[in-house]
Amino acid sequence: MGPIIAMGGGGFSMEPENPLLDQYVLKQSGKKKPKVCFVSTASGDSVDYIRRFYRAFKKLDCEPSRLTLFPPPTSDLEDYVMDKDIIYVGGGNTKNLVALWKAWELDRIFRKAWEEGKVLAGISAGAICWFEEAVTDSVPGRISRVEGLGFLEGSACPHFDGQEERRPGFHRLLREGAIGDGVAADDGAALHFLGKELKQVVTSRPRAKAYRLQRRGDRVVERELESVYLGEKG
Incomplete structure (x- = not known):
């Protein structure tokens, strides 16, 4: 299985002048000039979002492309995906993302890509979709639980x-028993999984953190995870 890089926030869409997380994602492919495919489903394939992706990644040492569903680039999505080295999923509405991917069998295709060593990465909705369940604002008006793809165990919360x-919402869901134990990432923090195991936490901001949250009786225990800042220290 390949890596999964789950970013709580950051990357080109939130930190256009700070490429640390995006550069880190590219390095995980092991390729000199990896083929990176931006999947913008969660934003409804926002044209502006796609343009910002190309603007950022054309400056980096890679071959950028996109996978849209409005419309799809090809009738053979599996062949299209398997030709890439990195799948980079954007933010937006997680509930819509999961539903559309299942309708187009992208859940199966992305699992195959992951099992064959491709890099899966994403921000916000594109980070939490890989887990069994997640904390989302996909439904207007409240923080709620959404079902993910289940590649990674447990729950996840971005931002x-x-x-x-976000923080009080995750705590509330845990106390109510509405969601299982999981992890959370600040903006600028990324959880790097190798297969299903958490390898490390990396950050593009000196103070960004990630946490593991567990329900213990009627309270929630929140533990900060060790992290590595990708920029210059001091």
């Missing part, structure tokens, strides 16, 4: 420090 409702 842990970037959106004030």
